[in-house]
Every structure is written in structure tokens, then in C-alpha cells.
Amino acid sequence: MHVGLEQYLTVSFLLFALGLLGVIMRRNLLVIYMSLELMLNAANLALVAFSRFNNKLDGQVLVFFIITVAAAEVSVGLALIVALYRRRQSAHVEDLTGLKL
Amino acid sequence: MDLVDILFYVFAALTLGCGVLVIANPFSRNPVTSAMFLVLTIISMAGLFVLLHAFFLAAVQILVYAGAVIVLFLFVIMLLDLKAEARRKIKIYGLIAGLVSVGAILALFFKNLISTALNAGSSPTIEGTTEALGKLLFTGYVLPFEVVSVLLLVAMIGVILLSRKNLE
Numbered sequence: 001m002h003v004g005l006e007q008y009l010t011v012s013f014l015l016f017a018l019g020l021l022g023v024i025m026r027r028n029l030l031v032i033y034m035s036l037e038l039m040l041n042a043a044n045l046a047l048v049a050f051s052r053f054n055n056k057l058d059g060q061v062l063v064f065f066i067i068t069v070a071a072a073e074v075s076v077g078l079a080l081i082v083a084l085y086r087r088r089q090s091a092h093v094e095d096l097t098g099l100k101l
Numbered sequence: 102m103d104l105v106d107i108l109f110y111v112f113a114a115l116t117l118g119c120g121v122l123v124i125a126n127p128f129s130r131n132p133v134t135s136a137m138f139l140v141l142t143i144i145s146m147a148g149l150f151v152l153l154h155a156f157f158l159a160a161v162q163i164l165v166y167a168g169a170v171i172v173l174f175l176f177v178i179m180l181l182d183l184k185a186e187a188r189r190k191i192k193i194y195g196l197i198a199g200l201v202s203v204g205a206i207l208a209l210f211f212k213n214l215i216s217t218a219l220n221a222g223s224s225p226t227i228e229g230t231t232e233a234l235g236k237l238l239f240t241g242y243v244l245p246f247e248v249v250s251v252l253l254l255v256a257m258i259g260v261i262l263l264s265r266k267n268l269e
Contacts, residue, residue: 003109005219008153011113013210015120017203022124024199027192030132030178034139035124037170041146044162052153052225060155060229061242067158067165068249072256074170078177079263085181 008049016042029081029091033074040070109152115145136174140167155229 015038022035044063051059085091119141126134143166150159227233238246 003106017207018120021199021203025195031135034135048153048155055227057237075260076256079260083263
């Protein structure tokens, strides 16, 4: 079967689903962060595939910005996790129930 | 089936297989293993980018993700010393909620994919080289480019502020 846009989108959807499953299922904050990265990467793959098969370069510029914002987001998020770990001695979502009634 | 198609299936299988091992590794619950498989996922995804003729983005993907982001993850894992919570069970209702929501969103995606007529008949001619992307970045997208640089500065200041010892 010739590889077209549909095949790339299928891979992107499955990768996004994997990331979502990881965010919901796992209880470790760091692994949840890695799953978020998977979801961002799935969106990147879909954008690059659309850009390729529509003959427009704009999608790739958007991916460039997404990578930049993801890097900033990871640095801030990991700094938050480290600050949280210093106060609570845990990086586990079930121990972080300060907002629970 | 020519070489490009075979390579697509190889890289897609590698991406998805390593992605599964990031979120649910049957042999190890260690975050370091997840980070290592995330590196493999990202590298095989860079292979997919090369197959899509996005050469610059493939290089950036490896440099930024496999180079910077994963190193950051590994540093934080090293700082946190997570040995005590390596062996917690995955809750069964968490698994059920995850599978239901993922199934719903996948059904939504594939329903749209099947019902939409994608005009994939035209032959793609675009090349995501550094020159083409840079030209577009510094002409049409120069304002977002500057805004993103400010965002990086803000993130840097925020991280320095957050990681001070006496955080109020």
C-alpha cells in the first residue's frame, strides 16, 4: 500500500492516544510529563504530514514554534516538580491532594 | 512497495512500540527506563520527519528533545531519588478510565479520518530545508519568532525564581 497522508495521520493519532493513556493511567509526575511530550510530538507529526501533502511550509514553522514552547514548558514544569518535591518529598499525584475537599 | 514505504513502516512501528514502552513497561517501573524509551521514540520520529522531507525539523527534534529535554528529565530524576515509589500498583479504575477515554478519542479521530476526503492525489514537492524554513521564519513569521524569544526569556527567569532555595 502506498504511504500517504492517511498512514502518517494514523501513526499520529495512535501516538496521541498513547500519550493520553499515559497521562491518565500513570501516577508518577515525571512519567506524566513524558506522556505529555508524546502528545506534543504526535501533534508535530500530524502538522509535518499536513505540510508535506498540502505543499505548504507553514505547518513546519508551526512545529518549530511548538518545539520551542515545549522546551520552555518542560523547563518550567520540571522546576515546579523539584520545588514540590522539596516541600512534600513526593513526586506522586496521589500524595498531592492539597486541593481536595 | 519501494524503500521509502518500507522505511515508513519500520519507523512507525519503532515510534509506536517505544511509545508503549514509555508509558507501560512490563519489566521496569523506573522513570529512567521511560526516559530512555522516550529518546528512542523521538529519534524514530525524526526518521519519520526525514521521510516527510522535513530535514531541518528532524535535526531540531534530535537536538532539542533528545539532547536538551531528556537530559533535563534525567537530571530531575537524579535529583529526586524516586526509588521508594518505584513499586506502586496501577489503579484498576485509572486503567478503565484511561482506556475508555482513549477509545472514545480514537473513535472520534478515525471517524473523521474516514469520512473526510483528503486530497492526497497531488504529488508533494515541498522540501523543508533550512534555507526555505529560515526564509519563511524571517519574513512571514517574524513577529511570532520574536514573541517566542521573549517567552524563552520569561521561562528562564521563572525557572531561576522557582529553583531558589528559600521559595516562599
